[in-house]
Amino acid sequence: MSSFLKIDHVDKNFTRGSMETQVLKDITLSIEAGQYVSIIGHSGCGKSTLLNLVAGLLPVTAGCVLLENKEVNSPGPDRAVVFQNHSLLPWLTVYGNIKLAVDKVFSGKKSRAERHAWVMHNLDLVQMSHASDKRPAEISGGMKQRVGLARALAMEPKVLLLDEPFGALDALTRAHLQDSVMAIHGKLGNTVLMITHDVDEAVLLSDRIVMMTNGPAARIGEVLDVPLARPRKRLALTTDPIYLKCRQRVLEFLYERHHFVEAAA
Amino acid sequence: MEVRPSAAKVLALTMPKRGTLASRMIERARDTAAQVLPPLIVLGIILGVWQILCMKPGATLPSPSKIWVEAYDLIVDPFFVAGPQDIGLGWRVLTSLQRVSVGYGLAGVIGIAIGTIIGQSVWAMRGLDPIFQVLRTISPLAWLPISLAAFRDSQPSAIFVIFITSVWPIIINTAVGIRNIPQDYRNVAQVLRLNPLEFFWKIMIPSAAPYIFTGLRIGIGLSWLAIVAAEMLTGGVGIGFFIWDAWNSSRLPDIVVALVYIGIVGFILDRIVALLASIVTRGTAAN
Numbered sequence: 446m447s448s449f450l451k452i453d454h455v456d457k458n459f460t461r462g463s464m465e466t467q468v469l470k471d472i473t474l475s476i477e478a479g480q481y482v483s484i485i486g487h488s489g490c491g492k493s494t495l496l497n498l499v500a501g502l503l504p505v506t507a508g509c510v511l512l513e514n515k516e517v518n519s520p521g522p523d524r525a526v527v528f529q530n531h532s533l534l535p536w537l538t539v540y541g542n543i544k545l546a547v548d549k550v551f552s553g554k555k556s557r558a559e560r561h562a563w564v565m566h567n568l569d570l571v572q573m574s575h576a577s578d579k580r581p582a583e584i585s586g587g588m589k590q591r592v593g594l595a596r597a598l599a600m601e602p603k604v605l606l607l608d609e610p611f612g613a614l615d616a617l618t619r620a621h622l623q624d625s626v627m628a629i630h631g632k633l634g635n636t637v638l639m640i641t642h643d644v645d646e647a648v649l650l651s652d653r654i655v656m657m658t659n660g661p662a663a664r665i666g667e668v669l670d671v672p673l674a675r676p677r678k679r680l681a682l683t684t685d686p687i688y689l690k691c692r693q694r695v696l697e698f699l700y701e702r703h704h705f706v707e708a709a710a
Numbered sequence: 711m712e713v714r715p716s717a718a719k720v721l722a723l724t725m726p727k728r729g730t731l732a733s734r735m736i737e738r739a740r741d742t743a744a745q746v747l748p749p750l751i752v753l754g755i756i757l758g759v760w761q762i763l764c765m766k767p768g769a770t771l772p773s774p775s776k777i778w779v780e781a782y783d784l785i786v787d788p789f790f791v792a793g794p795q796d797i798g799l800g801w802r803v804l805t806s807l808q809r810v811s812v813g814y815g816l817a818g819v820i821g822i823a824i825g826t827i828i829g830q831s832v833w834a835m836r837g838l839d840p841i842f843q844v845l846r847t848i849s850p851l852a853w854l855p856i857s858l859a860a861f862r863d864s865q866p867s868a869i870f871v872i873f874i875t876s877v878w879p880i881i882i883n884t885a886v887g888i889r890n891i892p893q894d895y896r897n898v899a900q901v902l903r904l905n906p907l908e909f910f911w912k913i914m915i916p917s918a919a920p921y922i923f924t925g926l927r928i929g930i931g932l933s934w935l936a937i938v939a940a941e942m943l944t945g946g947v948g949i950g951f952f953i954w955d956a957w958n959s960s961r962l963p964d965i966v967v968a969l970v971y972i973g974i975v976g977f978i979l980d981r982i983v984a985l986l987a988s989i990v991t992r993g994t995a996a997n
Contacts, residue, residue, distance in 0.1 A: 520900040532894035
């Protein structure tokens with residue numbers, strides 16, 4: 446069995462003092478190259494934890510994460526993350542933020558001129574080349590997220606990890622950015638793992654939607670294939686029967702079978 | 711029903727007229743006056759009250775007019791040289807500044823280094839922090855006998871006192887700054903696999919810069935406080951010794967002039983570090 450990215454029987458416990466809480470229980474998921482997979486669940490179910498395990502920012506308690514059949518247990522540029530709060534370095538310009546990543550990842554592989562061209566290429570990709578000399582504080586939230594995306598893309602990751610990348614944005618900006626991500630995914634064919642809590646976003650963007658049960662000890666409740674042809678058009682999909690069916694399935698899962706329980710003690 | 715975009719009437723805006731050169735100059739002058747006049751007026755009032763209080767015979771302190779007459783050469787020419795111990799206050803301030811720059815420079819480098827270690831390592835913090843918290847409350851002058859005994863010379867002793875006075879705020883603020891580096895930045899560094907040296911220069915120092923500069927700014931103030939006290943005891947050429955010397959020969963007007971010098975130089979030092987901070991930390995604080 447050799448899938449591109451494999452999350453194999455992963456458990457994750459957090460220990461604080463003598464208290465041990467199980468956050469994730471027996472998570473198994475295979476992702477093929479070029480697939481766009483979303484993980485959806487109520488807040489606190491551990492979906493961000495799962496992403497951090499794949500990113501290597503957290504160690505797994507049991508099981509393992511395999512990328513191209515190699516275990517990953519530390520962070521690296523082959524699994525670039527777009528963080529929810531953009532995480533741009535405020536003392537660097539937009540250009541400088543991406544340059545930092547490019548210089549580190551491609552030192553010795555690309556010449557100085559090539560690295561510059563690669564930074565500009567990725568800024569073009571997210572339509573941000575006009576703001577390359579601005580600092581993060583001088584651009585809007587949506588623009589910051591674009592730059593964060595460009596930084597991740599510039600690392601040429603094997604898997605692109607998106608941690609609720611549009612969560613902090615207003616609805617219009619979010620739609621705009623989703624279209625950009627779809628276009629880039631269509632163009633580059635990246636493998637993407639995205640965390641979201643937005644049902645429409647999950648259905649619109651993904652090939653597969655992984656639905657998580659509520660924590661503690663969250664499991665994968667259901668995996669739904671989204672057999673919609675690409676490229677997808679936001680407006681046309683609003684009346685598409687397959688789209689509506691998928692949307693309904695996810696909503697049923699989230700609000701009927703695993704509705705959110707506030708702070709179950 | 712047809713939906714039609716409605717057109718708004720175009721309003722003609724009259725351009726605000728640009729004033730003539732003369733009127734703009736007057737405007738500028740008025741702004742400057744509003745800034746400069748209030749402190750000048752207050753200064754005038756203070757000098758006036760002082761003059762009235764110290765004019766009557768038997769006053770213990772010199773009045774401003776007396777100071778002007780008796781310390782005239784010190785006020786008008788900071789850089790005269792009339793003999794080995796009879797030089798302008800400018801020269802004395804420069805000598806003191808030289809000591810401060812060595813001691814404060816050392817405090818800056820060592821303070822940031824130790825602060826970084828304490829900020830990074832929980833064990834270093836647990837071990838060193840309580841000791842530092844006790845040491846930093848010790849007065850600069852209390853260190854002087856110890857350093858005189860250790861160095862057996864006034865020059866390095868004075869420098870050591872500057873160092874030991876100004877190093878604590880730099881250490882403590884740097885440590886706080888390092889500890890407060892957001893987890894986001896650490897995550898970015900981890901994903902990029904920055905090595906420790908790259909992490910230090912590219913993440914830690916810029917991220918902690920506002921804190922470090924707070925420490926540096928407190929430090930420069932403290933070291934300027936300490937140098938005057940240290941020089942009063944160690945002697946030599948500095949501004950502190952000048953005050954002690956003037957006191958011993960009952961030249962009160964000279965002391966007042968020296969105090970003004972010390973105040974102004976301290977103010978300038980503080981401004982310089984603040985300016986440096988605003989240049990270096992541009993963009994860091996605002997987010």
